Amino acid sequence: MNIYDISKEAGVSIATVSRVLNGSGKVSSATRERVLHVIRENRYTPNAFARGLGLGTMRTVGILCSDVSDLYLSEAVYHIERTLRSFEYDSLLCCTGFKLSDKKNYLKLLISKNVDAVILLGSHYVEEDPADNEYIKEAAEKLPIFIMNGYIDGRNIYCAYCDEYTATYRIADELIKSGVREPVFLYRVNSESTRIKIRGISDACAKNGVKFGENRSVVCPKGIYQCADALSELSESLSFDCALCADDLIAVSVLKYAAANGRSVPGDLRVCGYNDSILSFSTSPELTSIDNKMYALCRITADNVINKLTGENISPKTVVSADIITRQST
Amino acid sequence: MNIYDISKEAGVSIATVSRVLNGSGKVSSATRERVLHVIRENRYTPNAFARGLGLGTMRTVGILCSDVSDLYLSEAVYHIERTLRSFEYDSLLCCTGFKLSDKKNYLKLLISKNVDAVILLGSHYVEEDPADNEYIKEAAEKLPIFIMNGYIDGRNIYCAYCDEYTATYRIADELIKSGVREPVFLYRVNSESTRIKIRGISDACAKNGVKFGENRSVVCPKGIYQCADALSELSESLSFDCALCADDLIAVSVLKYAAANGRSVPGDLRVCGYNDSILSFSTSPELTSIDNKMYALCRITADNVINKLTGENISPKTVVSADIITRQST
DNA sequence: TTGTAGGCGTTATCAG
DNA sequence: CTGATAACGCCTACAA
Numbered sequence: 001m002n003i004y005d006i007s008k009e010a011g012v013s014i015a016t017v018s019r020v021l022n023g024s025g026k027v028s029s030a031t032r033e034r035v036l037h038v039i040r041e042n043r044y045t046p047n048a049f050a051r052g053l054g055l056g057t058m059r060t061v062g063i064l065c066s067d068v069s070d071l072y073l074s075e076a077v078y079h080i081e082r083t084l085r086s087f088e089y090d091s092l093l094c095c096t097g098f099k100l101s102d103k104k105n106y107l108k109l110l111i112s113k114n115v116d117a118v119i120l121l122g123s124h125y126v127e128e129d130p131a132d133n134e135y136i137k138e139a140a141e142k143l144p145i146f147i148m149n150g151y152i153d154g155r156n157i158y159c160a161y162c163d164e165y166t167a168t169y170r171i172a173d174e175l176i177k178s179g180v181r182e183p184v185f186l187y188r189v190n191s192e193s194t195r196i197k198i199r200g201i202s203d204a205c206a207k208n209g210v211k212f213g214e215n216r217s218v219v220c221p222k223g224i225y226q227c228a229d230a231l232s233e234l235s236e237s238l239s240f241d242c243a244l245c246a247d248d249l250i251a252v253s254v255l256k257y258a259a260a261n262g263r264s265v266p267g268d269l270r271v272c273g274y275n276d277s278i279l280s281f282s283t284s285p286e287l288t289s290i291d292n293k294m295y296a297l298c299r300i301t302a303d304n305v306i307n308k309l310t311g312e313n314i315s316p317k318t319v320v321s322a323d324i325i326t327r328q329s330t
Numbered sequence: 331m332n333i334y335d336i337s338k339e340a341g342v343s344i345a346t347v348s349r350v351l352n353g354s355g356k357v358s359s360a361t362r363e364r365v366l367h368v369i370r371e372n373r374y375t376p377n378a379f380a381r382g383l384g385l386g387t388m389r390t391v392g393i394l395c396s397d398v399s400d401l402y403l404s405e406a407v408y409h410i411e412r413t414l415r416s417f418e419y420d421s422l423l424c425c426t427g428f429k430l431s432d433k434k435n436y437l438k439l440l441i442s443k444n445v446d447a448v449i450l451l452g453s454h455y456v457e458e459d460p461a462d463n464e465y466i467k468e469a470a471e472k473l474p475i476f477i478m479n480g481y482i483d484g485r486n487i488y489c490a491y492c493d494e495y496t497a498t499y500r501i502a503d504e505l506i507k508s509g510v511r512e513p514v515f516l517y518r519v520n521s522e523s524t525r526i527k528i529r530g531i532s533d534a535c536a537k538n539g540v541k542f543g544e545n546r547s548v549v550c551p552k553g554i555y556q557c558a559d560a561l562s563e564l565s566e567s568l569s570f571d572c573a574l575c576a577d578d579l580i581a582v583s584v585l586k587y588a589a590a591n592g593r594s595v596p597g598d599l600r601v602c603g604y605n606d607s608i609l610s611f612s613t614s615p616e617l618t619s620i621d622n623k624m625y626a627l628c629r630i631t632a633d634n635v636i637n638k639l640t641g642e643n644i645s646p647k648t649v650v651s652a653d654i655i656t657r658q659s660t
Numbered sequence: 661t662t663g664t665a666g667g668c669g670t671t672a673t674c675a676g
Numbered sequence: 677c678t679g680a681t682a683a684c685g686c687c688t689a690c691a692a
Contacts, residue, residue, distance in 0.1 A: 002685055013663045018687060025688090026661055043468075045442040049382035050685030053668045058379065058443075060422075067408065074404030078397065081425050090443065092390075093423045095411050112375040113388075113420065224611060252612045259614065281554060282582045282612050284589065332669055343679045348671060355672095356677055380669030383684045664691075673682080 001044050010038040021046060052114065060090040061305055062110035064103065065121040066189075068095055071277045072247065076121055076148060076298050083302035089116070089309075098124060098189055104135050117143055117305050123150035123161070126192035144308050148301045149292070150192055151317065158308065160300040160318040162292040164193055167322035168200030171290065172244065175270055175330060176208045180242040183210070185217045186231075186254070187246035194246055197274075201244055216240075220250055227253035232261060241269060248273035248280045251287050251329070271329040285328030292322045331374050340368040351376060382444065390420040391635055392440035394433065395451040396519075398425055401607045402577065406451050406478060406628050413632035419446070419639075428454060428519055434465050447473055447635050453480035453491070456522035474638050478631045479622070480522055481647065488638065490630040490648040492622040494523055497652035498530030501620065502574065505600055505660060506538045510572040513540070515547045516561075516584070517576035524576055527604075531574055546570075550580055557583035562591060571599060578603035578610045581617050581659070601659040615658030622652045 003021075007014045012031055019025040020035040027035075038044075052058040061084055068074045081091045092115055094106045103125060110118050118139065125147060127133050133152050139145055140156040147159040172183065185201050187194045198217050205212035218234060220227045227250060231243075235257075245251040251273030255265060263269045265285055273280050276291035297320060304314045333351075337344045342361055349355040350365040357365075368374075382388040391414055398404045411421045422445055424436045433455060440448050448469065455477065457463050463482050469475055470486040477489040502513065515531050517524045528547050535542035548564060550557045557580060561573075565587075575581040581603030585595060593599045595615055603610050606621035627650060634644045 003687095004685080014686080015663060015688080016661085019662090022687080028661060031661080045438070047383070047685050048443045049379050049388065050668090051687075052379035053377070053383055053670090053685080054687045056668080068398070068411070069405045069408035071401070071404075074401075074407075075399045077404075077407075077423070078399035078425055081398070081423060085424070090439075091423050093407070093411060093421050094415070095408055108375070109420075113378045224608065249608065249612075252608075255614075278554065278579065278582075279609070279612055282579075282609055284585075284614055334669080344670085345672085345679055345681095346677085349678090352671080358677060361677085377669050380684090381671075383669080383686090384671040386684080662692085664689105666687105666689090668686090670684085671682105672684105674680090676677105676679080 001042050002047065006035065006038050006042065006044055009042070010035045056114075057116050058090070058114065059088055060092050060113070060115045062092045062094065062113070062115035062118040063121060064094050064096055064106055064110070064118060064125065066096055066098055066124040068093070071249070071279065072275045072294060073121055075277075076294055079295060079298035080119060080121075080148070080302050083299065084305065087306045089306070100127065100132055107135065107139050111139060111142055115143065116309055117146060119146045119148060119301060119305065120150065121148050122191070123193035123196075124189065124191045126150040126152055128190070128192070128195065144305075146301050146305055146308075148297050149294075158301075158304050158314060158316050160297050160304065160320070162297060163319055163321045164196045164290075164292060165200045167290050167292065167324060168197045168244070169204045171272055171288075171324050172201040172204035173208065174324075175242055175244075175272070176204065176210050178330075180270060181210060182240045183212065183216065183242040183244055184234075184238070184240040185244045185246070186220050186227075186250045187217070188220055188222065188250065190219075197244075197246060220253065224249065224253045224256060228256035228260060231257040235261065242272075243269065244272045245274055247275050248277045248287060248289055251289070252279055252283055255283055255285075255287075255329070266328065266330050273329075276323075276325050280325070280327065283329075288327045288330040289325050290322050291325050293320045296320050331372050332377065336365065336368050336372065336374055339372070340365045386444075387446050388420070388444065389418055390422050390443070390445045392422045392424065392443070392445035392448040393451060394424050394426055394436055394440070394448060394455065396426055396428055396454040398423070401579070401609065402605045402624060403451055405607075406624055409625060409628035410449060410451075410478070410632050413629065414635065417636045419636070430457065430462060437465065437469050441469060441472055445473065446639055448475050449631060449635065450475065450477045450480065452478065452521070453523035453526075454519065454521045456480040456482055458520070458522070458525065474635075476631050476635055476638075478627050479624075488631075488634050488644060488646050490627050490634065490650070492627060493649055493651045494526045494620075494622060495530045497620050497622065497654060498527045498574070499534045501602055501618075501654050502531040502534035503538065504654075505572055505574075505602070506534065506540050508660075510600060511540060512570045513542065513546065513572040513574055514564075514568070514570040515574045515576070516550050516557075516580045517547070518550055518552065518580065520549075527574075527576060550583065554579065554583050554586060558586035558590060561587035565591065572602075573599065574602045575604055577605050578607045578617060578619055581619070582609055582613055585613055585615075585617075585659070596658065596660050603659075606653075606655050610655070610657065613659075618657045618660040619655050620652050621655050623650045626650050
């Protein structure tokens with residue numbers, strides 16, 4: 001069933017059908033009704049490919065996300081998808097994982113699908129070696145690229161991110177002032193965000209004369225209990241009185257570790273999560289966490305996409321500041 | 331830059347370029363190399379619309395999901411997306427929310443985008459009134475529909491779901507046998523899954539001579555604390571010694587309520603979550619929960635999609651049984 | 661207000 | 677092994 005069939009059955013030309021379909025041009029209400037009737041009768045829906053071919057767009061935005069099963073990213077996908085859809089844009093989701101080569105392939109794939117723009121969700125897409133970000137700049141020559149919570153400088157690349165440096169600096173500073181002497185930073189993936197957090201903590205320590213060597217930034221395994229076990233092991237060779245975590249889930253593991261090893265939180269061990277997710281107030285003690293304004297970042301990113309695609313001028317860089325949400329664990 | 335430009339530059343016809351591109355037909359390795367060279371030189375990528383037009387498919391599966399920010403659904407999206415992609419199928423994600431009219435519109439939208447199949451994620455798409463499911467059956471006339479954790483009988487509709495009735499029946503039965511006399515069931519949305527759980531609990535109560543009136547199935551507000559507050563209020567008019575929850579997040583609220591009201595868990599109040607998510611072992615006491623085999627369901631669903639699309643015969647209905655994961659809260 | 665015809669970029673079918 | 681050429685279904689000048 002295509003536009004020809006409809007036009008035949010309605011006794012008009014395809015142009016007229018097309019006009020009815022798109023509400024463009026003038027069509028007498030009599031013919032409009034007739035055409036509409038035939039369309040409904042046959043439950044006809046236009047072929048999106050053909051339409052896209054002519055129009056050069058299918059109103060679709062590609063979203064690259066390392067892992068939607070991550071609490072933070074899934075919320076982000078949710079908000080961005082909903083916002084885009086309210087402007088009648090679809091979202092093509094790709095979960096890339098963490099390997100650079102995969103990220104590259106998925107980006108290529110999205111481009112070959114003729115998406116109108118690509119959103120990179122999270123700082124996992126900002127590589128440590130600038131040369132590894134070249135593929136993003138290349139892609140930006142073909143379509144606008146948006147990064148949520150990450151920053152890459154380049155033409156046609158638009159970033160909205162949270163000032164995580166200041167947040168981690170401040171929380172570390174506060175904790176040290178309240179007595180912490182042996183902090184550790186726990187993370188899972190060496191993303192740009194991770195590196196920034198380490199800098200923040202490191203600088204706060206340096207300023208306060210607290211030692212924070214490389215051995216105090218620790219990679220953790222994925223499962224809650226695996227992670228807790230790893231901490232038990234770590235504690236044999238390294239003493240710590242404070243765990244700053246790259247996300248709330250790691251902080252949960254720290255609580256498990258503390259419970260299993262008879263360490264009281266916050267008395268004997270301060271714990272700080274990150275992202276201010278539901279986890280941070282599901283535990284007891286509840287977790288001090290850092291709200292890095294994911295909602296705001298999503299909103300800004302989605303708005304930027306829409307504005308860019310409708311030809312408006314948008315700012316290549318928007319920075320939002322994080323909040324420290326103090327709860328029982330510190 | 332299109333196939334004509336490439337063919338011109340390589341001194342061959344577009345047919346040959348197309349053959350090189352698709353690895354179809356015979357091309358001498360000399361010409362192949364020449365064409366490939368030009369393609370790389372120009373960083374040419376074929377236009378997906380045009381390809382889709384000719385092929386009638388773009389290898390894309392639509393996913394309808396009420397709310398990806400839900401822990402359970404986001405994990406499901408993740409697994410399904412990854413599996414489909416490993417077979418080179420894209421995922422077009424739509425978050426529909428819970429309104430029937432929206433669900434209908436989104437389904438239509440996906441169909442108009444010529445997706446090859448649609449996956450309905452979660453039982454939110456199975457309405458209480460069968461007449462309200464007609465739109466799904468209609469859609470199934472155009473393309474195969476897959477339901478993850480829900481069941482609708484119909485041609486070209488394929489369902490994989492978990493036997494939640496037995497799981498809730500058993501847990502309720504066990505709890506009653508261990509002394510529970512005044513259970514309540516807490517949920518958020520009246521989905522098919524919710525209704526099944528209520529039946530399971532209700533039947534177990536009936537069998538054991540425990541009263542379980544309609545007032546014992548209670549709708550809860552969304553936020554953790556709002557929900558806990560609602561429970562405090564509820565407890566003034568209704569006494570309960572056990573809270574069976576439709577998901578783990580609600581169970582977390584119950585723990586908050588218990589802590590705030592000096593009720594000990596499990597001594598004074600048993601709590602049971604649902605979905606066996608990370609939340610269930612983030613709390614203390616850890617939550618008894620029901621593992622409804624989301625991973626397995628996703629795998630089955632995705633495999634079904636692939637098999638169906640490659641023309642194989644698949645079963646219209648696959649049932650998996652749930653596990654009760656007993657932890658400290660009961 | 662309506663119709664005709666050309667173009668969008670592929671793939672696929674025939675000839676050669 | 678290679679090249680013309682006809683689909684694929686829609687949109688949109690341009691004509692009428």
